[in-house]
Amino acid sequence: MKKLSEKEIIELMNKKKNRSEDVEIFKLGNEQCAVCVDTLVESTDIPKCSKLSDISRKSVVSSLSDFASKGIIPKFCIISLTLPKTISKKQVQELSKGFSKVCKEFKIQLLGGDTNQGNEISIHVVLFGNVKNFIRRNDAKVKDVICTTGPFGYTASALEIIMKKRKSVQSFSTKSKNLFFKPKPRLKFGQESLNYITSSMDSSDGLSSCLNELSNQSKKKFLITKIPTNDDVIEFAEKNKISLNRLVFDGGEEFELVFTVTPKNLKKIHTLAKKNKISIFEIGHVSKGNGVFFDDGNDSFIIKDKGWQHFR
Structure with a gap:
């Protein structure tokens, strides 16, 4: 029997919907609201050297x-926790520290949640927000410029250093981690x-996944x-003989934004980025057709969706 991928499972669950978004918009009385949910699981998402306060912050x-x-x-x-019965008081305090820090940092009110016993740590976060207007994934226009809010490759490099003991100078190792x-x-x-x-998506599952999703939609x-x-x-990448394209396009965990913008609004985008101390990378453009391709005049290839997926 063929194994289902994460995307195939989502498509089966969403077969009555004509779009795929990580955030759902709904009306509550006269208010337009947003909700999203994310899950972090110890065995698939948490390297053994992690601080639990960092992990709980990252889950939000x-x-x-x-x-x-x-x-x-x-x-x-709202946060739901599954914890092993062997967890210590200190570990619970570390988790709590991370939640408190991130809620204070971004002015979020933690309403409560649920706690269960299981074989490993699992964190489920449900986030609610206010909406006046919002950006979809399916509105990229021909001649739009494709941009990212930062450089890629550091988080994948961090995992190479942590999991595979790759060589690096200390400053790069610290920055990546x-x-x-x-x-x-x-x-x-x-x-x-x-x-x-015009269209936007967060890059936590990898740049290649993000670009293909925006292109498809x-x-x-x-x-x-x-x-x-x-x-x-x-x-x-060169020092460790690792594919640069794999680090940049397929790594994931960057939490940068990948978006499209009309040429006339580029100047405004750069102004806002500078105000927020963000580097904007203009990486390509949108045209008629389908698919995601790389061509810098020296090298060309198809950018396939090889980012992170559960069940792959």
């Missing part, structure tokens, strides 16, 4: 990043750029002409 950041891609303001969250364990959702930028972006061809990374990532 994952949902915040989805809100950032839509320009939504977060307000409330910080970006992996302490990500910063682009919440303010997403909210402020809401009216200038918009029914447009995405041509990538620049790899969004920095020299130190290139040096790390």
Whole structure:
């Protein structure tokens, strides 16, 4: 029997819907609200060297990043925990510390939740927010510029260093691990750029997955002409004989925004990015057709969806 992928499972569950979004919009009286849910599981999402306070913070950041891609303001969250009966008081306090920190950092009210016993740590976060307007994944236009809010490759490099003991200079190792364990959702930028972006998605599952999803939903061809990374990532890849494209396109866990914008709004986007101390990478453009392709004049290839998927 063929194994189902995460995307196939989602498609089966959503077969009555004509779109796929990580955030759902609904009306509550006269108010338009947003909700999203995310789950973090110890065996698949938590490296053994992790601090539990970082992990609990990151579990909420994952949902915040989805809100950032839509320009939504977060307000409330509910958190459900599954914990092994061997967990210590100190470990529970570390988890609580991370939740308190992230809620204070982003002005979210923790309403409560549920606690259960299980074989490993599992964190389920439900995030609620207010919506006036929001950005979809399916509105990319021909001639739009494809952008990201930051460089890619650091989080995948961090996992190579942690899991496979890859060689790196200390400064690069520290930088990569910080970006992996302490990500910063682009919440303010997403909210402020809401009216200038045509389509958007958060990159937590990997840049290749993100680009293919935006392309598929918009029914447009995405041509990538620049790899969004920095020299130190290139040096790390070369030193360890790792594919740079794999680190950049297929790594995941970046929590950056990948979005499209009309050329006339590019200047405004760069102004907002500078205000929020974010680097914008212009990596390609949208055209008629379908699929995601790379061509920088020296190299060309199809960018397939090889990002993170459960059940793959």
